[in-house]
Amino acid sequence: xxxxxxxxxxxxxxxxxxxxxxxxxxxxxxxxxxxxxxxxxxxxxxxxxxxxxxxxxxxxxxxxxxxxxxxxxxxxxxxxxxxxxxxxxxxxxxxxxxxxxxxxxxxxxxxxxxxxxxxxxxxxxxxxxxxxxxxxxxxxxxxxxxxxxxxxxxxxxxxxxxxxxxxxxxxxxxxxxxxxxxxxxxxxxxxxxxxxxxxxxxxxxxxxxxxxxxxxxxxxxxxxxxxxxxxxxxxxxxxxxxxxxxxxxxxxxxxxxxxxxxxxxxxxxxxxxxxxxxxxxxxxxxxxxxxxxxxxxxxxxxxxxxxxxxxxxxxxxxxxxxxxxxxxxxxxxxxxxxxxxxxxxxxxxxxxxxxxxxxxxxxxxxxxxxxxxxxxxxxxxxxxxxxxxxxxxxxxxxxxxxxxxxxxxxxxxxxxxxxxxxxxxxxx
DNA sequence: CTATAACTCTCAA
DNA sequence: CTAACGTTGAGAGTTATAG
Numbered sequence: 001x002x003x004x005x006x007x008x009x010x011x012x013x014x015x016x017x018x019x020x021x022x023x024x025x026x027x028x029x030x031x032x033x034x035x036x037x038x039x040x041x042x043x044x045x046x047x048x049x050x051x052x053x054x055x056x057x058x059x060x061x062x063x064x065x066x067x068x069x070x071x072x073x074x075x076x077x078x079x080x081x082x083x084x085x086x087x088x089x090x091x092x093x094x095x096x097x098x099x100x101x102x103x104x105x106x107x108x109x110x111x112x113x114x115x116x117x118x119x120x121x122x123x124x125x126x127x128x129x130x131x132x133x134x135x136x137x138x139x140x141x142x143x144x145x146x147x148x149x150x151x152x153x154x155x156x157x158x159x160x161x162x163x164x165x166x167x168x169x170x171x172x173x174x175x176x177x178x179x180x181x182x183x184x185x186x187x188x189x190x191x192x193x194x195x196x197x198x199x200x201x202x203x204x205x206x207x208x209x210x211x212x213x214x215x216x217x218x219x220x221x222x223x224x225x226x227x228x229x230x231x232x233x234x235x236x237x238x239x240x241x242x243x244x245x246x247x248x249x250x251x252x253x254x255x256x257x258x259x260x261x262x263x264x265x266x267x268x269x270x271x272x273x274x275x276x277x278x279x280x281x282x283x284x285x286x287x288x289x290x291x292x293x294x295x296x297x298x299x300x301x302x303x304x305x306x307x308x309x310x311x312x313x314x315x316x317x318x319x320x321x322x323x324x325x326x327x328x329x330x331x332x333x334x335x336x337x338x339x340x341x342x343x344x345x346x347x348x349x350x351x352x353x354x355x356x357x358x359x360x361x362x363x364x365x366x367x368x369x370x371x372x373x374x375x376x377x378x379x380x381x382x383x384x385x386x387x388x389x390x391x392x393x394x395x396x397x398x399x400x401x402x403x404x405x406x407x408x409x410x411x412x413x414x415x416x417x418x419x420x421x422x423x424x425x426x427x428x
Numbered sequence: 429c430t431a432t433a434a435c436t437c438t439c440a441a
Numbered sequence: 442c443t444a445a446c447g448t449t450g451a452g453a454g455t456t457a458t459a460g
Contacts, residue, residue, distance in 0.1 A: 012441095033447035040441095040447070056446040074447090101441045191439045222453065224438090251449055258444090300446055312434095347448090407445085434457070440450090 002236040003109040003117070003168065004147035007090055007124060009136040010155065012103035013041035016079050017072045019133045020415050028069045032057050035255045035406040036073050073408040081416045085132045093124050098240045103136075106144060108240050113168075121164035140166040144238045145231035148188040149206065153178070179207035179232075189228045194221065206232065246284045246353070252277040253347020256404035259298065260343045266295065267330045269404055271397035274329040274348045278322040279385070281350055282378055287318035289352035291325060293332040298344035309336040318354055321374045322381070325350070326397055 009015060013031035018024050028045035032038065039046075039055045049067055051060065057071060064071065083102045091097055096108035109117065121138035128136050139151025146167050152158075154165040159178050170178065184204055185195040201220075203209050210232040218226040227237040252273040260266055270293060281288055294310035311332050319325065329348050356375075384393045391398070413421035 035445090035447070037446050054446085058445040104441075189439070193438065222438095224453070247450075249450070253448065255447070298446090345447095349449095430460090432457100432459080434455100436455075437453085439452095441448100 001142055004144050005107040005109050006139045006147040006151045007105050007136055008151050009103040009134050011043050014043040015134050016082050031072045031074055071410055073411040075412050077414045077417050086128055089128050089131050098242055118164050118166045125163050138164045142234040143231040143236040145188050152186055180205050182206040184209050249349055249351040250277050250280045251349045254406055255345045257407045260404045263337045265404055268399050269346050270329050270333045271326045274326045275322050277348055277350050278325050282320045285356045286353045287320045287356045288350035289318045290314050291328055292349040293329050294347050295336050295343050296345040297341050307341045
């Protein structure tokens with residue numbers, strides 16, 4: 001039988017910020033989305049105050065003042081670096097590990113059945129806490145879905161668990177009782193919509209869903225939810241994916257710090273986003289054969305004229321050349337642009353991605369060294385940017401100071417990845 | 429008509 | 442001081458279109 005462990009950090013972003021601001025230890029802390037828009041992470045104290053996930057920060061001003069809530073802009077460099085450290089520690093506990101997200105990893109515990117898994121889970125928590133400084137919980141079960149659920153129990157201290165929950169140790173009766181108390185919406189894969197539909201059918205608890213007829217679930221819902229039902233019954237349908245497959249599409253989009261009216265500024269933003277997307281594309285040795293550009297006005301201002309155009313274009317040849325991709329993206333953006341709208345967001349997407357170098361050469365081009373030179377140039381740019389920081393070398397189409405740049409007024413220093421940020425720390 | 433492409437919906441972190 | 446509401450990706454299912 002398969003055994004999965006799921007390690008999940010508690011309030012990950014908020015915990016990262018607290019780690020470097022000990023004076024905030026018992027204070028409510030939230031971390032905001034890009035552009036300092038919405039709350040995307042809350043410390044335990046912030047949750048206790050009833051701060052909802054996803055709430056726009058500007059709506060919380062009053063409450064924030066009252067309770068002294070401290071808000072941070074998201075500092076992805078810091079979180080990514082701490083995440084890597086957590087994974088390094090986790091690898092000591094299992095050779096087979098899937099990094100599922102920035103704060104979650106599945107561990108294969110196949111063959112660990114003879115040891116005290118709960119004790120093992122406690123060791124994992126303690127070592128991550130001691131070596132990295134971040135709290136987390138461990139869930140253990142015979143399928144990924146059950147490991148997820150166990151992790152939920154661990155976080156909520158259900159079934160007598162305290163940070164670690166091993167469902168394999170529970171009797172059938174105990175599982176019935178436990179699953180009867182958990183809402184069906186807590187199950188991995190059951191979102192808002194499916195939750196509502198299940199409830200209409202009288203399936204309200206995890207236990208109800210576990211005991212539902214898989215064939216019926218498949219007809220009324222989908223093969224995906226059928227798998228979930230089987231997984232809840234301890235039949236592992238989702239395997240550990242140790243190596244992340246290459247992306248099939250690569251996207252880069254941002255909301256603007258302030259509305260943009262001029263084509264020039266839009267082109268500037270589109271160039272910047274496409275450069276990022278192209279870097280990611282080269283990061284997986286890929287080439288794209290199609291690209292999409294979209295623009296958006298602010299949907300939260302229904303009184304203003306709305307315009308959400310997008311266009312996909314096929315590329316004549318597969319490429320990962322920033323210059324080529326930016327040119328196309330700007331051409332498309334120019335086509336989409338209409339004067340008089342207040343644009344709030346733009347984005348680009350690369351698709352039809354294939355491994356570099358496999359493409360059929362064009363019938364009419366004589367084979368040339370142009371492609372090879374472009375590849376060398378791009379590798380050089382990537383190397384320089386890796387060494388000196390993103391944007392150290394870039395196309396002239398990406399200007400330096402952007403009126404549209406996203407707001408990040410509350411960012412903490414990049415304590416672990418940037419020497420340049422340290423003086424501001426020492427100065428305090 | 430079928431096969432494929434394009435689009436929509438849902439979910440997750 | 443103002444005004445202020447995320448990003449990225451996958452997969453399945455449905456609808457539109459081409460041949």
